[in-house]
Amino acid sequence: MLKQTEGSKAVAESIALCRPEVICAYPISPQTHIVEALGEMVKSRTLTPCEYINVESEFAAMSVAIGASAAGARSYTATASQGLLFMVEAVYNASGLGLPIVMTVANRAIGAPINIWNDHSDSLSQRDSGWMQLFAETNQEAVDLHIQAFRLAEELSMPIMVCMDGFILTHAFERVDIPSQEQVDGFLPPYEPRQVLDPVEPISIGAMVGPEAFMEVRYLAHAKQMQALERIPQLAAEFKQQFGRDSGGLVRPYFTEDAETIIIAMGSVLGTIKDTVDEMRAEGHKIGVLGIISYRPFPLEQVRAALINCKRFVVLEKSLAVGLGGIVATDVRMAVTGTGLRGFTAIAGLGGRPIPKSSLHKLFREAEQETLAPVTFVDLDHDAVNKQLERERQTRRSGPIAENILYDKGIASAAKFG
């Protein structure tokens, strides 16, 4: 059913259609509206049978999900940013135990400085946690990816994060097609656990494992993700057949066939990038876009195939590998090993910094000219940074960094610290 609705609300409806049995809720912006909406559905018994548990922390949220999933219940939670970091120990535990929990990550920056706005630092910090990570480009895709995620997670008995840009998607009202219960039931069978805590057949889960078997257990997590590389496109095709639209898959090429320059990105910024590319194409630029939907597993082959005929690529990412450059860029470079392709990394939009078309036009043209630095920080205020660096050279007690930058940029008019 077509609706004009908020992204979080749409995702909540999608989750409800997946018939979750245990939902753990802890508030953190910008995912809060999702669990609020689900809470109302459980309370009003429109979503039943389902246990909705208001936990005392994100660590507890993931831990409750672990217990519920191990006891055979379809389990869901949502988080973001600091919340994801607070539950990290349990995040790794869920994948190590092979529990198919689905979690929405409303992507948000990580402090300090505390910042509620969107970038991809949070879920990318869990790159190696053993969770699959699917990135939605639109709210429609966020709705659809959750349905696919439960199916994939439960098939492989491994957990999945569905990542959607905080505020940009979670709080945006737009047209979304919410599937019917019959459609979702036709795609997503009831959860049949591979392991379950049941007095009828007692098993031990979570035993101590030494060097004699640990590597095999970890390798299996990798093997499962390699299987997911095959299953993700198949599920997307099946989804298209049943729901009538393209959603999910590993990568999404856009005018890549004849492109000399290809821009690679994840999430909602793909919209702005495509608009920019449309305008440049109209001017005759041979430029294309490759959206990455599946960040983990990372589709090395598909990325390589999409890039193999271009001359250069730019990975535009909302994340920063401090001391290196790009996080996604590192993976993309691995995909094109040996091709001699020229690659650029553009760090953009950290902490919600807007990524306007004007900046992208400039960036993409410089890429075409190959005048870009290997790592570019889009719209970074170098003056403000240099002022702070100079201050630190001048004064030992230079004071708190963020407060100084705000002062230098004229945002804070309060007395200077330090």
Add this chain to the structure above:
Amino acid sequence: MSFQPVKFYQTGTYTVGNRLLAADNSSVQSDTTRSNSINSGHRACQGCGEALGARYAIDAAMAESKGQVIAANATGCLEVFSTPYPESSWQVPWIHSLFGNAPAVATGIAAAMKVKGRHDVRIVAQGGDGGTTDIGFGCLSGMFERNDDVLYICYDNEAYMNTGVQRSSATPPAARTATTMPVGPEPGNVFGQGKNVPEIAMAHGIPYVATATVADLRDLEYKVRKAINIRGAKYIHIFVPCPLGWGTASHDTIRMARLAKETGMFPVFEAEHGEITSVSKIRHKLPVEDYLKPQKRFAHLFGKRAHPETVARIQAIADRHIRKYGLWDGEEN
């Protein structure tokens, strides 16, 4: 689960207790159909109080629930000695997730059972004092506050024994641990304010809180059986001496637990909805020295460079317990 009757070879001895009593009077452990939830062959130290306490507790839970128990376990001695891969001593469905999340994992299991209509299944979470009073404390409080249908059992041996006897918030004042060495002018653990988790559990107003020791295993069985029949959050704090960490003889585990109770160091009581409903009285009141002296972790308080003032402070703690809980009906001496 398939039934395997226990064979008692040493009939005519006291090895397995009072099995000649009438069924309704006999202990779970003396029953040939006991579930052996933690089977033999695990790797606990000789004289381990925790292994003993856990065996009695989980078998009692199994007996009372007619075999419908699922257990969640925090990281710690109990987890490590019972499940070195690929072996497991557990004959109940059992999960270990992390050090600090056993109460939350249990909440998840309870939620799953509720949503599936398995109302007969009872959930037990268990951990040591570190996993309960320190790192798992947040999750424990959350589980209490929501009144989730979980029985949490803390096996308190008063330090992080699994990692090599480091101080926890349950370590008593002056005790030697690997991180509170008996050196300097104030040897051993600090005199903090203490962290009385049974009382903190009571402050949550949960339906049932109890303390017990491995010196009175019938009392422990009774409390577990009682707790299993109560819906909502339950907490049982079991005092389990640790020969390794305390520097006591393996054969003195039960004696140490009894001395802790008889000196007033460890009050044994029950509480419902935040109110104390019963107290196990001291039968033969003893000075704390009797409890402290056999333990190497308190050895620095005695001998050549004795600290009688420290012993007096510990006695004052025991006296406060005795007054507060009404543990002693006899005359003050």
